Amino acid sequence: MLNRLALLTCHEMGHVLGLDHNFVASTFGRGSVMDYYAPRIKIRPDGSADLSDAYMQGTGSYDNHAIEWGYSQPPQGETPEQEQARLSQIVSQGLAKGIVWGNEADPRWNAYDEGADPVSWLKQVWPVRDALLTRYGPETLPPGEPASRLASRFPLIYLFHRYALAAAINVIGSAKIPPSLAGDGQEPIAVWPAPSQREALQLVLKALEAKELEISPDLWKTLAPREPGLEDPERFISSAGYLFSPQDGARAVVDLVAGGLLDAQRMQRLAVIAHESPGAPSAQEIVLALVHAAFPATLTGANSKSSEDILLVVQADVTEHLMLLANDASATPEVQSTALAGIDDVQKIVRSREDPAARRLNREIGLFLSSPQQNTPKLKPSGAPPGPPI
Ligand SMILES: [Zn+2]
Known part of the structure; x- marks a missing residue:
């Protein structure tokens, strides 16, 4: 300290x-x-x-x-x-x-990172998060400390990758834009290399896998509510009241990833860069990859009931983010149509399923397509603490 x-x-x-x-x-x-x-x-x-x-x-x-x-x-x-x-x-x-x-819109311009570039930084952060999460538990509390502190500090561990994810998302549809002077030898606009953009995409989509979002039942049992009367802005505000909801944890990560990828300006930059720089990932490629990650080939891609619960959260949140983009007044027609194509893909998938979550999404999409203004979904807040340590 x-x-x-x-x-x-x-x-x-x-x-x-x-x-x-x-x-x-x-x-x-x-x-x-x-x-x-x-x-x-x-x-x-x-x-x-x-x-x-x-x-x-x-x-x-x-x-x-x-x-x-x-x-x-x-x-x-x-x-x-x-x-x-x-x-x-x-x-x-x-x-x-x-x-x-630097310029604050430059993808290298990030707070709370430390690495040669955002993609290698995310690769460094991942095993650290895994290790911290594996060992997180009551043993980390000194004797006599309130048990509720474990849930207070939990977001620091569970969301340990939040800044690295955001930084890696920022290289997708990006260009380096150093402040430069004529004759100083710098390129004023340098599109981020396409292979690195695609690597960033694969890495951030990994964060949506149920095994990355799940916590063990043993850990869950230790995440005790705060003491009466004590406010604590560092905790998740749980949709389950006094018990921590792993579904909220999943929602926080999906908001970061889907919300970050499906930003209207990022989508437009992707369209622009793909137009100007052949071989660069397009907005369609990003949407398709996101839908594939959220809807794996099997019914839910899950191998247990518990990871199925988490995956259904991911699916609802990704679909709702697509609907928000399709109806985003600041998005261009070309970006809105890319989002609509993603919604069509999701609709085909959920129509082929019988489970209640799929029926709900199918209904929500139907209502949205018939009247987008009235039926734009409102995202369920994840309740994640705001984050920046300052
Ligand atoms: Zn300062």
Whole structure:
């Protein structure tokens, strides 16, 4: 915690010295105290978490670079032209070393990450989440601590991948857009490589699998309600009242993934990039992959009743997100028609099934298609805590 506070102090002193945030800095090592980092958690061979190097110490390459540009003293008798040349050289030396600042819409611009790029970061985060979830339980509470604390901290573990998922989703339908000057050698728009976009898609869709969303019955039994009268914004607000609902947990992840993928502007960027850059994933490809992930080939793709329960949550939520996009006034006709095609695919699947969840979805789709304005579904809130630690 002292390391965390030292980093925070450096960060705030950076603001005092005039530095803005640099949320790209985690892509070139711990490049700046002006980033927000995820704690670096290593998993030991016995499965326990090693936090000894959780936060960066000292300043980063970007900080030293920016302070050199802003504060180094000019040599005696330097003319304005010489000063301009000296400062430009500092910038070009920084760029040559890969020290960059960014645009907040750039897919590399992410808070609470730490990795060379969002896709490799998500791959790093996944096994850490698995390990933390496997060991999460009453043993992590010091004797005498309220049992309810376990449910309070649970979202930190269950949703440990939330920022990494969001960052990986952001590379889909994206381009790097570094602030650039004529002649500085940077490409002002560089479409994110298509193979990496597709890898990101496969990874984020994995988060929708029932086995990734399930928790064990033993863990569920330990997620006790809060004590009377104590508010706690860090907990799930459960749709089951005082008991934690794993279905709510699933809804939180689906909202992140389906809501993130089916964003109207992202869908339009996908259409634009596929138009300009042959071989890039299209909006249709994303919708098709999402529908396939939510509706596996067998009835529900589940191998137990309990994972079937979870999968039905995923199916309802994905379908409802598609309907929201199809009726999103900010979406273009081409994006709306892509969403409608996804809804048609879901309709064919649910019409072939007899279970109550399928009948409900079929009815909901029928009503929506007959009168979209009146029958746009309202998403059931997941009750997940807001998230950002600041
Ligand atoms: Zn700040």
